[in-house]
Amino acid sequence: MxxxxxxxxxxxxxxxxxxxxxxxxxxxxxxxxxxxxxxxxxxxxxxxxxxxxxxxxxxxxxxxxxxxxxxxxxxxxxxxxxTSPLKKITELRNNQYLLELKLAKLKNTGDIESINMLIDQIEKVKADILLANS
The missing domain is CATH 2.60.15.10 (F0F1 ATP synthase delta/epsilon subunit, N-terminal)
Known part of the structure; x- marks a missing residue:
């Protein structure tokens, strides 16, 4: 196909x-x-x-x-x-950590749309980490 x-x-x-x-x-x-x-x-x-x-x-x-x-x-x-991560796994994990910190702060003050966009960014970084490990 x-x-x-x-x-x-x-x-x-x-x-x-x-x-x-x-x-x-x-x-x-x-x-x-x-x-x-x-x-x-x-x-x-x-x-x-x-x-x-x-x-x-x-x-x-x-x-x-x-x-x-x-x-x-x-x-x-x-x-x-x-198609291939440009960053090292340690950098990707650091990005994930920083985005998760930002999400924790945003949950208290942000709107749903901003929170959902940030969650999507975190999920994409997680996928990049999986790709880097494959």
Whole structure:
């Protein structure tokens, strides 16, 4: 099946044929080996893992987004993605810690939208840490 992973800024991270894909959803990891039924999935920050046509496993860290699934084709659009972390794991963990401190302060004074945006940032950093460890 065909796969395209892109950002909302029209940057394409991957486009090609795949054998299977794992998508992070609110219900957990969803593995798709072939697509027959059209659907739309809400994606959460996490790791998109797929096997390309050569049998190589590739991982991409994503922020929240959507997956448009049609027969033999999956199009994923996300706010941000990382194919390989630019920072060391210690820096990523430090970023996570600082964001969690900011969240603790914001919970007392911030609005729901700001809190949710910060939670999404924390989840994306966690996905980057997973990607760095893989």
């Amino acid at each position: 065909k796969l395209k992973i892109a950002t909302t800024q029209n940057t394409t991270a991957y486009q090609g044929e795949i054998k299977e894909i794992g998508l992070p959803t609110e219900q957990g990891l969803l593995t798709i080996k072939q697509t027959n039924t059209p659907s739309v999935l809400k994606l959460i920050p996490g790791i998109v893992s797929f096997t390309d046509e050569k049998g190589s496993i590739q991982n991409i860290s994503i922020s929240k987004g959507i997956a448009l699934i049609s027969p033999n084709e999956i199009n994923i659009t996300v706010s941000t993605l990382t």
